[in-house]
Amino acid sequence: MKPEHADQTPSQGFPARLLVVDDEPRLLSSLASLLRSQGYEVTEAEGGERACELIDQQSFDLALLDLRMPGVDGFEVMAELSRKQPDCGTIVVSGESSFAAVSRALRRGALDYIRKPFDPEELLATVESVINKQSLMRAHEHIQVRLEKSEALHRYIVNTSPDIVFMLDEEGFICFINSKVESLLGYQPEELCGQHFRQILDDRDVSKGTYALKGANITADNPRTLEVRLKTRGSQQATRHFEITAFPIDPQTWPHTGDSQIGATPKSARYYGTARDVTERKEAEAFINFQAYHDLLTRLPNRALFKDRLELAIAQARRGKEKLAVMFLDLDRFKIINDTLGHAMGDRLLQAVTQRLEKCLRKGDTLSRFGGDEFTLLLPAIHDNDDARQIARKLIRALQAPFQLGEHEVFVGVSIGIAVYPEAGENLDQLIQNADIAMYHVKGRGKDGYRFYSQTMSVDTANRLNLERDLRLALERDELRVFYQPQVCSRSNRIVGLEALVRWQHPERGLLYPGDFLALAEETKLIVQLSEWVMDRAFRDVGDWIRNGHPDLRLAVNLSPTQVEHPRFVDNLVRRMTKQHFPPDNLEIEITENVIMSDLDQISHKLRELATVGVRIAIDDFGTGYSSLNYLHRLPIHTLKVDQSFVRAIRSGEEGACIVNAIVAMAHGLKLEIVAEGVETDEQLSYLRNLGCHQVQGFFYGPARPAGEVFKALEERTVKAVSF
Numbered sequence: 001m002k003p004e005h006a007d008q009t010p011s012q013g014f015p016a017r018l019l020v021v022d023d024e025p026r027l028l029s030s031l032a033s034l035l036r037s038q039g040y041e042v043t044e045a046e047g048g049e050r051a052c053e054l055i056d057q058q059s060f061d062l063a064l065l066d067l068r069m070p071g072v073d074g075f076e077v078m079a080e081l082s083r084k085q086p087d088c089g090t091i092v093v094s095g096e097s098s099f100a101a102v103s104r105a106l107r108r109g110a111l112d113y114i115r116k117p118f119d120p121e122e123l124l125a126t127v128e129s130v131i132n133k134q135s136l137m138r139a140h141e142h143i144q145v146r147l148e149k150s151e152a153l154h155r156y157i158v159n160t161s162p163d164i165v166f167m168l169d170e171e172g173f174i175c176f177i178n179s180k181v182e183s184l185l186g187y188q189p190e191e192l193c194g195q196h197f198r199q200i201l202d203d204r205d206v207s208k209g210t211y212a213l214k215g216a217n218i219t220a221d222n223p224r225t226l227e228v229r230l231k232t233r234g235s236q237q238a239t240r241h242f243e244i245t246a247f248p249i250d251p252q253t254w255p256h257t258g259d260s261q262i263g264a265t266p267k268s269a270r271y272y273g274t275a276r277d278v279t280e281r282k283e284a285e286a287f288i289n290f291q292a293y294h295d296l297l298t299r300l301p302n303r304a305l306f307k308d309r310l311e312l313a314i315a316q317a318r319r320g321k322e323k324l325a326v327m328f329l330d331l332d333r334f335k336i337i338n339d340t341l342g343h344a345m346g347d348r349l350l351q352a353v354t355q356r357l358e359k360c361l362r363k364g365d366t367l368s369r370f371g372g373d374e375f376t377l378l379l380p381a382i383h384d385n386d387d388a389r390q391i392a393r394k395l396i397r398a399l400q401a402p403f404q405l406g407e408h409e410v411f412v413g414v415s416i417g418i419a420v421y422p423e424a425g426e427n428l429d430q431l432i433q434n435a436d437i438a439m440y441h442v443k444g445r446g447k448d449g450y451r452f453y454s455q456t457m458s459v460d461t462a463n464r465l466n467l468e469r470d471l472r473l474a475l476e477r478d479e480l481r482v483f484y485q486p487q488v489c490s491r492s493n494r495i496v497g498l499e500a501l502v503r504w505q506h507p508e509r510g511l512l513y514p515g516d517f518l519a520l521a522e523e524t525k526l527i528v529q530l531s532e533w534v535m536d537r538a539f540r541d542v543g544d545w546i547r548n549g550h551p552d553l554r555l556a557v558n559l560s561p562t563q564v565e566h567p568r569f570v571d572n573l574v575r576r577m578t579k580q581h582f583p584p585d586n587l588e589i590e591i592t593e594n595v596i597m598s599d600l601d602q603i604s605h606k607l608r609e610l611a612t613v614g615v616r617i618a619i620d621d622f623g624t625g626y627s628s629l630n631y632l633h634r635l636p637i638h639t640l641k642v643d644q645s646f647v648r649a650i651r652s653g654e655e656g657a658c659i660v661n662a663i664v665a666m667a668h669g670l671k672l673e674i675v676a677e678g679v680e681t682d683e684q685l686s687y688l689r690n691l692g693c694h695q696v697q698g699f700f701y702g703p704a705r706p707a708g709e710v711f712k713a714l715e716e717r718t719v720k721a722v723s724f
């Protein structure tokens with residue numbers, strides 16, 4: 001039980017409560033009266049036993065105690081007091097004056113000793129001094145308790161702060177750091193105190209971090225705020241992002257005297273601040289940023305980032321008078337794979353393609369996914385076209401090996417258009433567009449190759465749009481024409497075949513050649529319609545001539561890669577021939593090596609089907625493309641067409657002439673027919689004749705002409721040099 005008035009203390013203005021204990025009643029009462037006269041609240045206890053009873057019932061500030069008493073003596077009362085009221089002080093008032101008794105009393109906690117008979121003044125002075133001392137001690141203890149509570153509160157606030165709280169000295173050494181550093185970075189506060197804060201800065205941010213503190217103008221109103229990466233304990237690799245705000249410590253208000261329990265010795269603290277973990281925000285920002293500028297499937301830069309980098313590269317090239325190349329890459333056959341194997345496989349293919357392409361590039365190059373199966377590539381600071389040519393070849397080679405998609409093995413090729421700054425355009429849009437145009441020229445000639453943009457390839461954007469619109473209309477308005485170029489036997493000068501070549505009788509621009517519009521037709525997918533129209537027309541024209549006296553006349557038609565790729569290509573062709581009553585034996589289709597190699601399995605299947613119905617197959621531009629001779633004996637090929645460039649070389653005596661020799665020899669060996677294209681001179685004709693190449697085509701015998709004119713020449717049976 002708590003004794004009565006236990007909470008009243010003299011320091012709170014209450015009179016001190018005294019317990020006076022003596023076995024002698026007279027002495028007891030005189031001592032009590034003396035003390036009461038001074039305003040003390042006095043309780044008398046006659047003997048030790050009574051004292052112990054009172055200790056149980058009341059609270060006292062001070063006991064004046066006789067030592068030697070019958071029954072319960074003064075020592076026992078002291079013991080009882082220290083057990084039950086430890087805050088109550090004791091003064092021994094005793095006749096006992098032996099050193100042993102006095103020292104024993106003092107050892108047990110007596111605060112003073114007064115010998116009987118006592119001097120009243122001395123006694124009152126002693127009582128007063130002890131009571132004062134006790135109030136001081138109580139006040140001190142009280143303050144101490146408040147201090148501890150206050151410090152515990154502050155420590156709690158600092159340590160449970162969501163941020164790291166720190167103090168640094170003038171040099172940047174850590175004077176204090178709260179325990180948040182442990183949960184955020186894994187360090188114990190003790191191991192960091194005394195260390196320079198750069199120890200935990202990520203290497204990439206050391207100069208930024210140390211510089212920030214050196215700024216002269218850090219004030220309380222102008223704190224230093226910076227974002228840095230801090231290293232986590234253990235792994236040097238792992239870092240987290242923090243936003244640090246540092247304030248200067250005002251020496252006027254910083255209580256730098258005396259140690260604080262919070263930190264080690266923050267006397268020299270010069271800055272304090274907080275470090276807020278902003279890693280999640282940074283990561284979210286980084287992701288949003290990444291998403292805005294990258295394609296998430298391939299993780300490549302997207303169109304926006306590509307344009308940004310190209311813009312910079314152009315500015316740099318302009319300043320340094322350097323060249324740069326923009327490539328436009330379009331995957332061949334991607335659509336078919338995507339449609340047949342599904343989008344998931346299509347996605348995997350795009351990722352695998354990206355990996356292979358990336359392996360071909362240097363650090364400063366930018367490969368981007370432009371959309372769908374289109375990629376763009378920026379090669380900054382190239383020396384000449386050869387640099388770009390080499391990379392283009394490398395990229396094409398990189399995609400030649402098959403891709404394994406689950407159980408499927410697929411082949412994709414790539415058509416690459418190249419625009420070199422400044423020749424092919426001086427600004428970003430021009431370069432990209434011209435690379436795109438060059439790419440369509442590759443597509444138009446059999447895919448899986450590369451071409452540099454040249455001005456002859458295209459018309460400007462406005463014209464291009466008009467041309468596209470016009471081309472659509474041309475089909476409806478019947479503006480397309482088929483011209484025929486004779487293929488002549490050089491020994492008899494007889495026309496053995498006719499190659500159908502499309503022309504466009506443009507209402508304003510006059511007669512246009514395939515070079516003016518075929519790439520655009522390929523690009524806009526109008527090529528299929530166009531080629532079908534040409535075939536129908538040629539089947540009608542040449543079919544008539546075959547039936548009217550020229551039964552052996554051969555019709556050679558060019559096929560677009562897009563046409564051949566179509567799954568129903570063979571059915572389509574056969575249906576059209578049948579409809580026009582054209583004899584299949586008189587048809588020769590011309591395709592390039594690149595078309596064959598783009599998907600050897602599929603194409604060879606289709607060619608075999610055509611050969612079965614009697615259609616002949618010629619390889620156009622032989623020697624300029626893929627030139628994998630391997631396919632020649634595996635496919636039903638009837639004719640090789642020697643490219644014009646090799647024929648042209650005959651005149652100039654370049655090594656191309658040797659290539660003609662080799663091609664002709666090989667064709668003989670493989671029992672293939674051979675047609676030399678682009679024969680313009682007598683000299684070329686005799687050279688070819690001597691080689692045993694007897695079918696020729698070229699301006700020597702005349703260019704392609706409208707049906708009416710060709711028919712006349714046919715009727716004359718033989719054709720003379722430049723007789724048209």
Ligand SMILES: Nc1nc2c(ncn2[C@@H]2O[C@@H]3COP(=O)(O)O[C@H]4[C@@H](O)[C@H](n5cnc6c(=O)[nH]c(N)nc65)O[C@@H]4COP(=O)(O)O[C@H]3[C@H]2O)c(=O)[nH]1
Nearest residue numbers: 501502513514515531534558559560678679680697698699
């Ligand atoms: N320098 C020179 N050139 C000669 C000579 N003899 C003929 N040529 C030209 O060489 C090209 C031969 O056709 P190609 O190699 O099949 O190349 C053709 C062919 O690949 C394509 N093409 C033409 N018509 C069609 C068509 O109806 N459908 C498809 N898909 N492509 C076509 O366009 C290409 C270009 O056709 P054209 O401009 O008509 O150009 C023709 C022809 O006019 C000569 O002695 N010297």
